[in-house]
Amino acid sequence: RVALSFGVCGFHIAFLTVHMPGVIERCGLPASLAGAWIGIAGAANVVGSLAVGLAMRRHDAGVVLASIYLLRAIGIAALLLLPPTPAVLIGFAVAMGSTHMGTLPPTSQLVAGQYGLARLGTLMGVVMLMHQIGSFAGIWLGGWAAQATGSDHLLWRVDIALALCSAALVWPRRVQRPATAAVTAIRPILGSGA
Numbered sequence: 164r165v166a167l168s169f170g171v172c173g174f175h176i177a178f179l180t181v182h183m184p185g186v187i188e189r190c191g192l193p194a195s196l197a198g199a200w201i202g203i204a205g206a207a208n209v210v211g212s213l214a215v216g217l218a219m220r221r222h223d224a225g226v227v228l229a230s231i232y233l234l235r236a237i238g239i240a241a242l243l244l245l246p247p248t249p250a251v252l253i254g255f256a257v258a259m260g261s262t263h264m265g266t267l268p269p270t271s272q273l274v275a276g277q278y279g280l281a282r283l284g285t286l287m288g289v290v291m292l293m294h295q296i297g298s299f300a301g302i303w304l305g306g307w308a309a310q311a312t313g314s315d316h317l318l319w320r321v322d323i324a325l326a327l328c329s330a331a332l333v334w335p336r337r338v339q340r341p342a343t344a345a346v347t348a349i350r351p352i353l354g355s356g357a
Contacts, residue, residue, distance in 0.1 A: 173297030204260030211261030
């Protein structure tokens with residue numbers, strides 16, 4: 164489930180990185196906004212990553228990760244509902260940028276909690292493979308949808324649905340406190356005495 168959700172993360176990020184200049188152009192906005200959009204999203208990424216680190220000290224990794232996907236769905240829905248102005252696109256850059264790399268810490272914590280730290284490197288390789296498959300799908304389907312329909316609305320709707328599915332996939336069945344989750348992740352290494 165976590166690997167599938169990370170595939171959706173790849174879908175989001177690759178689509179945004181590659182196709183936002185075209186999205187901005189199809190909105191009738193100046194091409195110069197594309198560079199500003201990517202720069203602002205990058206700056207928001209730093210702030211968002213720090214915020215996720217702080218959130219993980221107090222909340223279950225599954226809740227944090229599901230919240231990130233829900234924020235992405237809300238950001239995309241807002242983009243579709245609001246008029247395409249430079250201010251709206253900049254706000255969208257902040258919303259999406261702040262969730263860009265924020266998925267990695269809770270994803271790796273969930274994998275470690277489920278399977279232990281001994282196999283974390285291999286399992287994160289599998290998770291990253293899913294991310295790359297999702298990235299390919301986001302880039303390819305983004306181009307196909309824009310060419311076939313002349314619009315990005317179809318892909319945005321698919322993107323919202325995928326974000327909601329990812330939130331459901333990673334939402335914890337039973338919420339653990341962060342300290343308990345850490346002990347669970349470390350227990351296989353320390354043995355049964357922990």
